[in-house]
Amino acid sequence: MPEPIAFDESQVDVSSIDFSDLEAQYHVPEPEHSYEHFVICDGAPIAPEAKAPVLKKVLTKLFSQCGKVVDMFMPLENGQTKGYLIIELENAAAADKAVKQLNGKKLDVKHRLAVNKLPDMEKYALNDNITEEFREPAIPEFRSHGYLKSWLLDPNGREQFMLHHHDTVGVYWYKKNIQPEEVIEPRAHWTSASMKFSPKGTYLFSFFPGGVQAWGGEKFDRIRRFVHPGVQLLDFSPTEKFLVTLSPEPIVIPPEDHPARAQCLFSAESAGHKLVIWDLQTGLPVRTFALPPNLEKQQSMPWPLIKWSFDDKYCARMGPDALAIYDTTQEFALLDKKLYKAEGIMDFEFAPAGVRLATTRKNDPPETVFSFWTPETPNQSARVSVVQLPSRQVLRTVNLFNVSDVKLCWQDEAKMLCCKVDRHTKSRKTTFTNLELLSLGEKDIPVEKVELKEVVSSFQWEPHGERFVTVSKLDTPNPNIAVPDNIVSFYDVEEAKVAKQVIKKWLCYKTVTKTHANQIRWSPKGRFVVVATVTGANGDLDFYDSDYDGEKEKEQSDKVKSNLKLLNHHEYKGLTDLAWDPSGRYVAGWSSTWRHKIENGYRIYDLVGMLRKEELIDGFKEFEWRPRPPSMLSSNDRKKVRKSLKEYAAQFEEADAMEADAELRELILKRKRLLQEWYTWRKEVIAKLKELHLTQEQAETREEVIEEVKEEILEEKEEVIE
Amino acid sequence: MMRPLMLKGHDRSLTQVKFNREGDLLFSVSKGKEASVWYSSNGERLGTFVGHNGTIWSIDIDPETDYAVTGSADFTAKLWKAENGQCIHTWTLESPVKRVEFSPDGNQVLIVTDQVMGQTGKIKLFDIDHTQNAQPSTPKLEIVNEDGPASRFTVAGWSYGAFYILAAHADGKVSKYDARTGELLGSTRNQEMVLTDLQFSPDKTYFIVSSKDKTACLYDVDRLSLLKRYTADVPMNSACITPVKEFVILGGGQDAREVTTTSLSEGKFESRFYHKIFEEEIGRVKGHFGPLNYVAVHPKGTCYASGGEDGFVRLHHFHRSYFEFLYDVEKTAQATQQFEIEAK
Known part of the structure; x- marks a missing residue:
């Protein structure tokens, strides 16, 4: 410690100190004539x-x-x-x-x-803040994060997945039956909530109290930070151009002269807004919105609040009695500067792909289409409308009666739209479901109706196909929840020619009754479908092939091509969620500690339902397959691959066997080593005990066996022999 | 595995089950006030020890099956004549007795007292006088827990030759004391939560400690070094080492107070078999309706018993396939050994 300096106030000459710097700093200007107005x-x-x-x-x-x-x-x-x-x-x-x-x-x-x-x-x-000469703004040096799609270059085409348990998140390569290989060292405290891949898998997003962060590249480096304090929900546009975040805390703009203002990316108009659209490339907010008043008080937030057209050109959000459609290429300006009026609009969905209408010419690009529904009013029926953008032309409306709810389910190629219409009887005592199926590609967009007695709780189109599966239940349920009363129905198209016109008719060719099943997951490549029960206490998975290459069961209708076969059934008590990998080869099921503490961990099955990998992990939270961008192979390429499938299969099997061999050899060597270590140690211990005369043989000589025989007479009979 | 024998005699949760040295008798104690003795071959009850006034936490039998000792929550430990169930001595202590155990030669007994109601937890050693009924009432040695209630003794046992006392603590620590002087010779901590059981190998040169942190650890007595670790997915209440086969058996389950909220299969009330050397799970045995509070294995390795929260003792006799089960590496190791012996 330095010696304290002796200081005598009386010795200081105050007049000799230069206060000019302090005066300048704390100078209060004379009030002058104000130009504030x-x-x-x-x-x-x-x-x-x-x-x-x-x-x-x-x-x-x-x-x-x-x-x-x-x-x-x-x-x-x-x-x-x-x-x-x-x-x-x-x-x-x-x-x-x-x-x-x-x-x-x-x-x-x-x-x-x-x-x-x-x-x-x-x-x-005026204060010389602006020079006459133009000075180029300093552009920060470009920092490469490596090739963002590097994981797609894996020579074996393996899948990556993310595991989140306790506070640790890791990304792994899936390796069939053997232990997954770490892509990066698992990181502790990577996220404060959950993790999420962007829709094409390029970025992995993590949460932190001040916003979200994007990670990517070979080593998952941090690429960008999106500062939005208190953010809770996250969504993406389909082509990964934009990011949407929602925070319950309104945006606060620091005052004009505050140093934090320079860091704040939001402009003054954003104050109080809660919903932000970001440009993923620049990391800047492109548009912010306040929450509509009707959502402010709601407990559960409908999400996403902003829906996107397939090509990200348009996005829209729903307000009372209108839809606000924005053109993303025009700085998110309102399309045609006006709202799309739709009285009482309840829900809307964009087509997930470009639509080829009957009127679309061969060389024209596909159309952007969206659908929405409005409920019944005293002088109008409920209706579902299909609208084309940007022309706002209504392509088709379907009028509906006695409607309680409508769900709009687009087929992934946007060739079909299913309106799942929950209707009530006139007395409003029971509800039942109608499926209104619109074929977008055909002339005048014909509607086919499937009427059911039950209420459909889940509806899923087959990807790239026209088949679908539903889970339904009678509206007068058995009060005992232990009695399974769900019905799983499989539908296919039966084509009939009526007056030269092909009419599609959907036919239920197979039903499974008395089940608890409530979730449907089609393989992203179609054909295979998993129907699962996720109730928290009881879970199971049924693996189906809808084009089974074998004899068709008698009860299945001959009128359709599909041949359904239950390939495998598994119980999985803890199951809380399940997902197909993007290639449609594997199904992962997991049990998350967010829901309950039973059997936390994950399992991976292959497409026919063979259990490939099971890991129980304490405190397991979530699993996500890394998505892939759509395949770039042409249909010809695909055919070629399919043709030489046998050759490929042989190659892959060989590689698999070699890898498995290596793994197995390592395991055997490890076991050998352990065994040897153990027995060497035991030998030492036994030798030592011998020295101490404490060996067990000695003890055993004292033992004697006494056998006790107990006889019991069970029955006595006396008979007189003649 | 054969159909298990269900020993129904206790109406409260089991706390400990134990075979005598020959393995012909099985002793069990529960939260009821009686101890029971059973034939291990057929599950018939031979008799009971009546006299305690509270939960009996622990029981042990001396090597000659002359005496049995029990420790209870009524602040006493009792010495019984094994053949007729007569209580011949009562030690009165200052707090509940959590564990009792005879030394390997049967000439001493250790008593672990709980650290509650302002009392410090202790391990007390008493001499056993085989010539008369009355026993010395002052302990020969007292080992006192000096680290506060979080680190109190939960269970303890004797090593080979009665040289050392190995004690398990509530904070996951294991410590080793000299059985003659009471000197602390070393301690180690590899588990996170309360240690629930400590059982030795047949020759008492190594031991296994189970914990509520869902693991069991195998230590060697001499160096007090961690040899193996077995990881389960529910809290573990007990673990034992099988003779003959290189296995360990773990028992436990979701805690009793959480069980009501989970269904039967979710509580995981199973005995788990692990390979002792490879630390890999080999199999499970279902059956109990509540967590397993204790697992014990027959000294000749022919059967094992489990005592459950459900009040049942299940006695399983091993099938032939159990004895034949070997990893490939073990088979080759045996073959080479055989070959070497023959060569000599």
């Missing part, structure tokens, strides 16, 4: 002098919305207005209001107003 307006039309009064009148009217216009100065040059003007408003509050409301206001197609407060202009422009 002046605004400068740029971007006004350049008009000849003669028209100036008219323009003045228009602008005065406009600015009067914000407060009384005291004076307006419009400079002239060469007999023309200069395109800017200075406006004096009644007070500073009116000036603030003008900036907030009219800055960026479009006067007409060519003219967009820029409104700023006069003191702001001075602050930025």
